[in-house]
Amino acid sequence: MFKFLHTADIHLDSPLRGLESYEDAPVEQIRQATRRAFDNLIELAIDEKVSFLLIAGDLYDGDWKDYNTGLFFIKCMARLRREGIRVFLVSGNHDAASQITKTLQLPDNVVQFPTRKPATEIIEDLNVAVHGQGYKNRVVSDNLVLEFPPGKGSFFNIGLLHTSLNGREGHEPYAPCSVDDLSSKGYDYWALGHVHLCETVSNDPWIIFPGNIQGRHIKETGTKSATLVSVEDGRVVDVQKRDVGVLFWAVCEVDISDCENIDDVTRQVRESLDQEQQKAGSKTVAVRLRLTGASPIHASLTAEANSLTEVFRGIAAGLGDMWLEKVIFNTQRAVDIKLMLGEETPVADLLKAVAALDLNAESISKLIPEISGLKSKLPVEFLKHDDSYLSENANSLVELNNDVKELLISKLLIHRSNE
Numbered sequence: 001m002f003k004f005l006h007t008a009d010i011h012l013d014s015p016l017r018g019l020e021s022y023e024d025a026p027v028e029q030i031r032q033a034t035r036r037a038f039d040n041l042i043e044l045a046i047d048e049k050v051s052f053l054l055i056a057g058d059l060y061d062g063d064w065k066d067y068n069t070g071l072f073f074i075k076c077m078a079r080l081r082r083e084g085i086r087v088f089l090v091s092g093n094h095d096a097a098s099q100i101t102k103t104l105q106l107p108d109n110v111v112q113f114p115t116r117k118p119a120t121e122i123i124e125d126l127n128v129a130v131h132g133q134g135y136k137n138r139v140v141s142d143n144l145v146l147e148f149p150p151g152k153g154s155f156f157n158i159g160l161l162h163t164s165l166n167g168r169e170g171h172e173p174y175a176p177c178s179v180d181d182l183s184s185k186g187y188d189y190w191a192l193g194h195v196h197l198c199e200t201v202s203n204d205p206w207i208i209f210p211g212n213i214q215g216r217h218i219k220e221t222g223t224k225s226a227t228l229v230s231v232e233d234g235r236v237v238d239v240q241k242r243d244v245g246v247l248f249w250a251v252c253e254v255d256i257s258d259c260e261n262i263d264d265v266t267r268q269v270r271e272s273l274d275q276e277q278q279k280a281g282s283k284t285v286a287v288r289l290r291l292t293g294a295s296p297i298h299a300s301l302t303a304e305a306n307s308l309t310e311v312f313r314g315i316a317a318g319l320g321d322m323w324l325e326k327v328i329f330n331t332q333r334a335v336d337i338k339l340m341l342g343e344e345t346p347v348a349d350l351l352k353a354v355a356a357l358d359l360n361a362e363s364i365s366k367l368i369p370e371i372s373g374l375k376s377k378l379p380v381e382f383l384k385h386d387d388s389y390l391s392e393n394a395n396s397l398v399e400l401n402n403d404v405k406e407l408l409i410s411k412l413l414i415h416r417s418n419e
Contacts, residue, residue: 001237002126005045007226008056008162008193009212010038011094013069015061024313026323029284030216033247035072037214040244041226042076046083048228051126053085056193056210057092057134057162070104081109088113088121091134092162092193093174113160118148122155127234131187132160135174145177151186156234159190168195170219182207189229189236196220198227198241206236215249218288218325222250248280250287256331257293262300262308265291270315277319285322294332305329 012034045053060069077087087110096115106112111121115136122129129152133144144161151157159182163175171194179202182190190207198211210227212220224245230238254272259265269289276287289312291301301308309327316324 001230001232002051002128003048003228003230004052004054005041005048005050005226005228006054006056006191006208006210007041007213008191008210009058009092009196010034010055011058011061011212011214011216012038012073013061013066014216022325024317024323025325026284026286030247030286033214033245034216036246037224037244038073038076040246041213042079044226044228044242044244045080045085049083050085050228052123052128052130053080053087054130054158054160054191055087055089056160056191057090058094058193059089059092060095062094074104074107077107077110081107085109086123087111088130088132088160089134090132090160090162090193091115091136093135093138093140093172096135096138118144120149120152127155128158129155130158130160131185135162139172140175141173142175143177143181144175145181145185148185151188156231157185157187157189159185159187161190162193164194165192165201168197171195179207188231188234198225200239203236203239206239208239210241214245214247218249218251218286220249223248246283248283248285250276250279250285251290252276252287253290253292255293256291256295256297256301259295259297261297262304265297265301265308266311266315269312270319273312273316273322273324274319277322283321285320286325287316287322288326288328289324290328290330292330298331298333301329301331 013031014034041053059073080087089110090113111130113119113121113132113134115134118131118133120129120131131148133148144163145159148159148161161175163177164171164173166176166178167173174194183202183205188205190205192201192207192209195209196212197209199209201207201209206229208227211224213224213226215221215224223241223243225241225243228238228240228242229236252272252275254265254268256265256268259268269291273287273289277285295301305327312327313324316322
């Protein structure tokens with residue numbers, strides 16, 4: 001019996017842009033997260049006494065020229081070498097753009113597969129054949145699987161490939177292929193990379209995306225892991241997801257339909273954020289809060305969005321190692337504004353005027369030159385934030401127009417309720 005570890009999409013030292021605009025962001029914790037997760041991966045490989053590690057592409061993160069990233073990787077590989085653990089890797093689309101990979105001298109326990117055509121590495125003592133091919137260029141539109149050799153009859157055969165298969169949402173369609181293409185090779189296990197969500201595509205044969213080991217932004221939420229595989233008598237007997245991430249990204253959705261006042265909302269937010277903290281365990285949590293539901297206090301929430309955001313940030317900070325990345329107010333009015341528009345009151349007249357505002361992308365685009373002129377006169381500190389009112393994108397300004405309409409209507413509804 002032997003074990004191996006399958007990982008992909010490490011994106012070591014991925015340069016995270018835009019965090020500087022958040023004054024309370026744990027920038028260094030996030031920047032160091034990929035290294036710390038990779039350290040956890042190495043510890044897992046050693047603790048589990050795996051025979052080898054498979055890295056299915058995107059070890060690096062594009063044209064990232066810091067050679068210290070490469071030195072860190074070599075030191076990690078040297079640790080595995082001392083433990084007798086071999087490493088097999090292929091380059092992915094981000095590695096193909098990396099300057100680091102072109103000059104890096106890897107330790108002798110590391111095999112990097114060629115990019116021109118597939119190659120096979122034999123592990124004699126385990127009766128294992130590993131077949132793989134990496135990316136020479138960032139964009140690979142060919143079906144690389146077609147050139148992979150058939151499985152070697154008496155060996156446990158592994159295919160190592162960076163691919164989107166027949167397409168995955170949010171990922172470029174690189175090295176496209178089908179499950180039938182993979183199955184036709186007669187391999188026992190396909191170690192894939194490129195897709196950042198963990199997915200077992202098939203168990204006959206085993207075809208697995210392990211996902212990335214560390215989320216880097218709010219679109220990469222939840223537990224991040226590597227895949228630990230046990231093989232006995234030439235067949236897979238156990239497959240486990242093993243958590244190695246250090247920073248937990250989460251989207252926390254809170255339905256405030258039953259809330260009658262702001263205190264109810266803050267209490268429900270506190271409970272929901274606390275649940276996210278419990279899910280993350282000892283990890284740092286970066287959370288996006290989204291308030292939803294039709295509520296009688298929708299108008300107050302909209303009018304007090306800025307001050308409430310600060311209240312929610314304080315709640316998150318008080319719960320422990322948690323950072324509130326953003327608050328989205330996506331609630332709705334619990335009353336039908338159309339009924340109020342039929343009233344003969346000054347407030348109803350104002351509501352009609354606001355509701356009638358309709359600026360489309362074409363009309364708003366005429367304002368863009370004026371916005372550009374305004375931005376050129378603003379101090380630089382005003383431009384570091386990603387504010388929609390400074391956008392030069394017509395669609396963003398249409399969304400802003402809708403937000404402003406909603407804010408004005410909310411103010412009028414509050415005034416109406418106080419009459």
